[in-house]
Amino acid sequence: MTHAATNAMLKTVTLLKGNVTSADILEGKLNAMLQQDERDAFLVADMGDILHKHLRWHEALPRVAPFYAVKYNDKPPVIRTLACLGAGFDCTSKNEIDLVLQNGVIPERIIFGNPCKKASHIKHAAARGVHTMVFDCEDELEKVARIHPTARLVLRIPTTSEFEFPSQLERNFKVDLKLSMNLLSTAKNLGLNVIGLSFHSPRSSDSFEFFVQAIIEAQSIVEMAKKLEISLKLLDIGGGFHGRVNGVETFEEVALKVKEALDTNFPKGSNIHLIAEPGIYYVQSAITLAANIIAKKSESTDGKCSFMYFLNDGIYSSFHVMMYNRCTVIKPLSLKGENEVTFQSTVWGRTCDGEDCIVKNCSLPELSTGEWLIFKNMGAYSMTTCTTFNGYSPPECEFVMARKDWETLQALPEAMKTFVPLEDTGLRVPLCCDQNS
Ligand SMILES: Cc1ncc(COP(=O)(O)O)c(C=O)c1O
Known part of the structure; x- marks a missing residue:
């Protein structure tokens, strides 16, 4: 984390004095308004809540670099706090990309996570240096081939039950392997560079079954892709980790199962880099109304x-x-x-x-x-x-941060705030998440 990043954060976040907490701020505001109509x-x-979520993430999923899904809260204090902490960003539009860049983040820390993009947004991303983007259909491939043929593409694994009622989805989830192979082969024929796979749990769930099944399926697609002479280097496990206090299962319980599935199917040395796109996880419990x-x-x-x-x-x-x-x-x-x-x-x-x-x-x-x-x-x-x-x-x-959280933020280990390129992916992640470190 650079001085510039922390200074930029402090321009939008109130640093609290002494032992004052965000709960004290809330209470103070309520009391101050007692005299007013x-x-x-x-x-x-x-913002300290976001800091602690980030530390818990690295503890529970040390190999998985988080790319925060900006759509959940796109306010500059949130972006700047996460930028300071070393998170990457999952953007879904031109404006989100610009917002993140304007808040001091380099383009290699951004993935364009929307599988159905406007042509002008693809062009804009390319011009701004955001080259890693998700696709899930042939039409998107043709668009990318025309507008940004050197993009690093991530296939969002097609599932057979994508549009069903969410609560059923976890049980019904089934990867369409044939369509996955067809899309990889179309990309190859168009001369495009597919560098990885992604999936996204349909709703922030307390359960791990979706992740485990999706990770196993992703592993078989990586193997099948080799037959097409496509060497995949990235797995993006998407979002889907709840962010409440008092969830049914804690984040750590779900993350442990996810970690085990990743360690089994994509062990260190498998040359597959791991990222995720948590959204709700980071911001849900940080804000009180x-x-x-x-x-x-x-x-x-x-x-x-x-x-x-x-x-x-x-x-x-x-x-x-x-x-x-x-x-x-x-x-x-x-x-x-x-x-x-x-x-x-x-x-x-x-x-x-x-x-x-x-x-x-x-x-x-x-x-x-x-x-x-x-x-x-x-x-x-x-x-x-x-x-x-x-x-x-x-x-x-x-937007506030307690003094003790500020001290924790300043003392973050170097490996969390030094970024290294992930070979051939167009992305940079913190050194601590790099498998080869
Ligand atoms: C592709 C993608 N990635 C990540 C997210 C973030 O999901 P969550 O907040 O459940 O972590 C979403 C949410 O809609 C999404 O569609």
Whole structure:
């Protein structure tokens, strides 16, 4: 990590004094607003949380270089913190590539991970020095052959159940070996350079079965590719590691099985370099939302009282991703003590839209207009899919880092912040992830 990278990070992140934590910042903001009528929803982002995720990643999957999926949170403090830590970046568009480059990252630390790219975006990536890109169909190969014939291509392994309902996918996952071979052979006939394979777990899961099966299948494709005289050098295991606190299985439990499968199928010396594209993993638990109750209604059915609360945030703002059903369980926390009597409650957003329901039938103590609800694990998508529907602005976010985390960041080992080229892949990764080191 260079001084320039840490200085750039500090321009966007507030470094906290003494023993102050991000939780103290949240509490301080809530207290400061007690005297005000205007109690806008806000987010607090703890960059130390991202640092600790990164350290856990390297501990659990030491050979796998992480390329953060930018779409989950593309704010400069997040990009700069991850750049400082030594992560690579998975970009899906021209704008994401530019954003990462503008935040001081070299193009060899970027993979263009979108398998269906606009022609102009391929051209742009080539001009900016981003040469490693994913494909999954013939049409894409023809486009690349025309626009960027020297690109380093990564085949996203086609699966037979790509578009099925996510919860079934892990069970049904099946690689289409024939199509994989056809695509490799088409690429060869077009004179293109396929350097690796990738796959992506369909949803951030707590289970490892998808990874293990996909790694085994990838190994057979590497062997079959040799028959076409294609020597693959890279395996990208995609995303799919959850980032919540209190997941069903911890990241470490899933990662251990993934590591075992990689060590068995792609041991050191197999000359296959390993990367991944974690997104949710890095940012989910880093951000907490505080939203204020702007209206309240009560109802009594069969002598049972229930409440409806309306917040100054909602499905069209920080919770927008819930519309696509990608979010994990949303659990609001009140600031009242745990021993309070609770009531069945439904939490609505601030728009006049019938879909704008954040949580149905949860248990909350009785609250009043002006009180706060806290939502943890809000880091993924909350800031990138937010809309201004009904004329509302997105909540502001304060990005902070505790002093002790800053000291840990500065003391990171050299091998995590020195980048080495991965032969013939167009990528550079931290020395500590290089199999030959
Ligand atoms: C190709 C690809 N890579 C990586 C990711 C990140 O996934 P996750 O956040 O589950 O790690 C996604 C998510 O949509 C993706 O489509």
